[in-house]
Amino acid sequence: MAVTRGFTGRPRPERDRRLPPGQYDAGDDWPVLHVELVPELPPAAWSFAVDGLVAAPRTWSWDEAQALPRSTYEGAIHCVTTWSKFDMTWAGVSVDVLLAQAGGALPGASHVLIHSHTGYTTNLPLADVTGGRAWLAFEVDGAPLEPIHGGPARLLVPHLYFWKSAKWASRIEVLDHDQRGYWEDGGYHDRGDPWHEQRYHGD
Amino acid sequence: MSPWFTGVVERVTVETARARTFTLRLPAPLGHRAGQHVVLRLTAPDGYTAARSYSVASAPTSEPTIDLTVERLDEGEVSTFLHDVAEVGDELELRGPIGTRFAWDPDDGPALLIGGGSGIVPLMAMLRLARLRGATDRVRLVAAARTPDDLLYAAELPGPEVTVAYSRAPGPGDRPAGRLGPADLAPAVRPGQRTFICGSSGFCEAAGRTLVDLGVAPTTVTVERFGPTT
Numbered sequence: 407m408a409v410t411r412g413f414t415g416r417p418r419p420e421r422d423r424r425l426p427p428g429q430y431d432a433g434d435d436w437p438v439l440h441v442e443l444v445p446e447l448p449p450a451a452w453s454f455a456v457d458g459l460v461a462a463p464r465t466w467s468w469d470e471a472q473a474l475p476r477s478t479y480e481g482a483i484h485c486v487t488t489w490s491k492f493d494m495t496w497a498g499v500s501v502d503v504l505l506a507q508a509g510g511a512l513p514g515a516s517h518v519l520i521h522s523h524t525g526y527t528t529n530l531p532l533a534d535v536t537g538g539r540a541w542l543a544f545e546v547d548g549a550p551l552e553p554i555h556g557g558p559a560r561l562l563v564p565h566l567y568f569w570k571s572a573k574w575a576s577r578i579e580v581l582d583h584d585q586r587g588y589w590e591d592g593g594y595h596d597r598g599d600p601w602h603e604q605r606y607h608g609d
Numbered sequence: 610m611s612p613w614f615t616g617v618v619e620r621v622t623v624e625t626a627r628a629r630t631f632t633l634r635l636p637a638p639l640g641h642r643a644g645q646h647v648v649l650r651l652t653a654p655d656g657y658t659a660a661r662s663y664s665v666a667s668a669p670t671s672e673p674t675i676d677l678t679v680e681r682l683d684e685g686e687v688s689t690f691l692h693d694v695a696e697v698g699d700e701l702e703l704r705g706p707i708g709t710r711f712a713w714d715p716d717d718g719p720a721l722l723i724g725g726g727s728g729i730v731p732l733m734a735m736l737r738l739a740r741l742r743g744a745t746d747r748v749r750l751v752a753a754a755r756t757p758d759d760l761l762y763a764a765e766l767p768g769p770e771v772t773v774a775y776s777r778a779p780g781p782g783d784r785p786a787g788r789l790g791p792a793d794l795a796p797a798v799r800p801g802q803r804t805f806i807c808g809s810s811g812f813c814e815a816a817g818r819t820l821v822d823l824g825v826a827p828t829t830v831t832v833e834r835f836g837p838t839t
Contacts, residue, residue: 408652408702410653410701411699411700412694412695413651413653413659413690415651415653415658416659418657428659438810439834441831441833442827442831442832443813443817443818443821443827443830443832445827487661488659488660488661524828554810554814588709588710589709592709592710593706594707605648606704606707607612609612
């Protein structure tokens with residue numbers, strides 16, 4: 407990369423080791439960057455499905471989803487627009503639980519396409535949403551997730567850039583191939599690992 | 610092959626007290642769709658980098674230049690550099706174009722464009738394209754700014770397809786100061802139209818809710834929020 411004449415950047419005496427390359431600490435800010443209008447999703451209008459290459463595709467109502475066992479994630483999130491946010495506590499249902507209740511992924515399953523109630527989509531390798539690394543999240547820092555941040559429920563895949571953590575998630579479609587979602591179709595990376603700065607195609 | 614390429618600052622145009630347009634000469638035409646953005650990356654001598662996304666303000670043409678209109682944010686690591694340090698002749702690293710749904714061409718059909726503050730920038734590319742193509746019947750732009758002094762492209766905007774509104778100043782005409790309301794948006798709503806809204810998150814949600822109340826289907830609305838990402 408070429409040095410930009412006259413650019414020194416922010417003071418960076420002790421760069422936080424928790425910050426992936428090219429990221430900064432947003433502190434108490436939580437920027438909002440979705441591409442849709444915030445949908446109205448009262449419990450009666452809400453549902454969540456796991457289908458595609460699973461043994462027993464199924465759909466949960468709001469009450470059914472609330473009754474599923476929950477687990478928590480404590481740590482950071484990283485947005486591709488270069489902010490990171492630390493020390494968050496999220497609670498939700500592990501995607502492992504959802505997949506198990508749908509009978510488990512069938513042989514050949516390799517990727518998922520996450521759908522949102524707004525029509526937004528994002529693609530991930532199946533391995534990135536299993537093994538205790540992804541949730542359908544309902545709460546953050548002890549309070550219900552606000553609609554502006556994806557409430558009442560969003561996907562949470564905190565080890566990848568946050569556009570993968572689809573707001574207002576409605577469905578996990580299990581596939582035997584990688585099918586690009588909204589941002590991936592527009593030039594963003596298919597995996598999106600912040601520690602490897604996988605922001606765009608080719609990174 | 611590196612996805613990054615170099616843009617040379619060819620011209621700097623003062624738009625308002627806080628916004629400047631940087632005309633960059635590229636190795637080849639960007640090949641963008643109106644509404645798409647690029648990523649601009651600055652690199653310090655020690656290898657530290659800062660990258661931000663900026664909407665392209667110029668219409669796609671065969672010219673190997675693009676205009677980026679950048680608002681100066683006081684805490685903005687990249688925008689303060691561009692405003693306070695960058696000069697004609699400087700080389701800046703870019704990649705793109707990026708973005709899918711927030712993009713429009715007159716062939717896509719009629720579009721309603723609603724921009725607040727610097728949110729007008731990607732919509733300006735769409736308006737400019739419509740004007741270049743002689744297709745202004747396909748587009749309506751509602752441009753909102755705090756005051757006349759804050760309005761981007763003020764000299765270029767006026768036309769029968771453009772409505773201007775100020776939140777903190779009266780005018781144009783007998784319009785009182787205030788946020789966009791149904792009276793501002795209803796005349797621009799047409800059947801079969803897609804809507805593009807760009808601005809702060811609050812601006813986008815308020816304009817979107819007003820449109821939905823006017824009967825616009827949420828699925829026809831695409832939003833691009835300029836967050837406080839500095």
